[in-house]
Amino acid sequence: MGMKILNVDDEFDMEMLITQRFRKQIREKKFEFVFAHNGLEALEKLDEHDDIALILSDINMPEMDGLTFLGVLNERKNPSLKAVMVSAYGDMENIRTAMNRGAFDFITKPINFEDLEITINKTIEHVMMLKLYQKERDQLISIKNDLSIAKEIQQSMLPKESPPFPNRTDLDLHAFLEPAKVVGGDLFDYFLMDENRLFFIIGDVSDKGIPAALFMAITKAIFKSHFLNPNCGTLMDEVRQVNSFLCADNTSFMFVTAFLGIIDLKTGVVEYVDAGHEPPLIRRKDGTVDVLKKHGGLALAIDASFEYTSQFMTLSSGDTFFLYTDGATDAYNYEKKRYGLPRLQEHLLALSGTETPKEINDTFLEDIKEFIGAEDQFDDITILTILYK
Template sequence: MGMKILNVDDEFDMEMLITQRFRKQIREKQFEFIFAHNGLEALEKLDENRDIALILSDINMPEMDGLTFLSMLNERGDPALKAVMVSAYGDMDNIRVAMNRGAYDFITKPINFEDLEITINKTIEHITMLKLFQKERDQLIAIKNDLSIAKEIQQSMLPKESPPFPDRLDIDLHAFLEPAKVVGGDLFDYFLLDENRLFFIIGDVSDKGIPAALFMAITKAIFKSHFLSPTCGSITDEVRQVNAFLCADNSSFMFVTAFLGIIDLKTGVVEYVDAGHEPPLIRRKDGTVETLKKHGGLALAIEGTFPYTTQVMQLSHGDTFFLYTDGATDANNSQKERYGLARLREHLEALTGEETPKQINDKLLVDLKEFIGTEDQFDDITVLTIHYKS
């Protein structure tokens, strides 16, 4: 498609001169000229041809002069529609007014057609650049809107009620996910398997942004599907099946570290699988803080036949189980210091024992943001805090 150019001039021989001068470009469909003889007629032509991009307009014309036409043109608010004004040599007052009203350039009469061609080509380059910029801007806006929707979808997949089980006297928990980008690759979930068993999981996908968010959604959904299934087997059976599923056709070579388990709410026994995740912390009722000993375990989606095994730990009434992703410990401040595991321990040690999991997490998130300060958050931060109530 050629560039549509509107020529506005009350001299009727101008149509013939332009058609003759640019006959090669017209024949090769580089240019398509449309002609009008005053400002009013030009406005009608613009309404009939919405794809006109360049206007060559005389200033002195009957019915509506070029300056008035230029003012009307500005009201249309099309930044890619550019006008080159034509006026008599030495008519600098009108040329100055035209430039102040938004004309892109000007040429003088008698017209030097070589100069006119250079001006047209220069203006077309500018228009093309503006249109490309507008297209890229529209694409960025569309991507931003898609990301906003993706964020809403991702957040809607995560448990949000606090406390989640308000009628229970034996358990309280809270979690948050603070993505480094609009969407994140961390995950958490928890739900009751029956009256006395609570399933929980926290995980961290190896990437960030949209790819990680998609992998996170798949991982979370498949775990929930397996553990809520009527045919759900042992923890190790289900984890091995989920791992095999995530490994299949994993062309992106992404993986997920995870810590998941089931708490027996009658006894406080926690049967868990550590799939290469950060070691959780336990704040005992007496205020002491322990780091759960690591027993190995490979991240999910790396080796489809990895023989995951379970470990067992004991929670007592009044204990708080604290799980996190490495976005918390690896957070950096402006001095390039890490937040670190020691600060997490100090956060738990400083508690009175009366705080709810939500209060613990809210205070931690404030502390993390103050620590990070003006630095960019480079990794997703997720925390899951479980309180086995007295």
């Protein structure tokens, strides 16, 4: 589409001169001219043609001169509408006033039409750049709004009650997800399968941002649908089924490391599957901290035929089960030092033993943020802490 230009001049022969000089561009629809003979007519033309992007305006005109017109134009606050002022060579005082009032450029009479064409093309280039900038800005605002909604949706999918089971005396737990971006690829969940069995999961999708958040949502939803099903099979059978589903049509080649299991709340026995995740820590009631031994599981969504197997461990009354994603241990500070597993162990060792899971997580988040300092958080940080009573 051509650029629509408003020419404002009280000399009627200017319309003929411009039409003749730019007949080729008009014929090729590069330029389209609209004509007015004073500022008042020009304002009417602007109301009729809201797609005018460039104004060529004489300064000295009857009824409403160019400087007054320029002032009214500024009140419309249209940054992509540019004015080029036209006046006699000796009228530099008015030209200077026009530039101070926001005119983009000026040309002098008698008009050199080659110079006018150069000025028009330069102004059009600037207008197009402004319109592109505005379009990109609008797109960024739209993306930001979409991300804000995505964050709300993602956070709404995560358990938020604290404490989640206020009427139970056999356990307490707390979890949080601190995304590196607006939305993240980490996940956690927990729920009672029945009166005596607690299902839990923590996971980390291989990517970040929107793609990871979508994969996270799918993974979490599938696990919940499987383990809330009254007819669900064994832990390892259900994990195999979920893994097979996640592998199907996985054209993005994303994967999820996960640690999930079922706690028997009567006995403290934990049946778990390690799908390539970070080893959890156990803070025993006596204050010692154990690192759960790894058993070499494969991340989910990589191999549909992988044979996941269950492992078992036992929590005693007063033990705290601490699960995390690698965003915690891999966090680094301005010296490029990692937070690391030893510091995480030290954090748990320093506890008094009377802290609730929420208090443990709050103090950990405070410690890791103090460690990171002014550095950017480059990965999601997720913690799930379970106190077995």
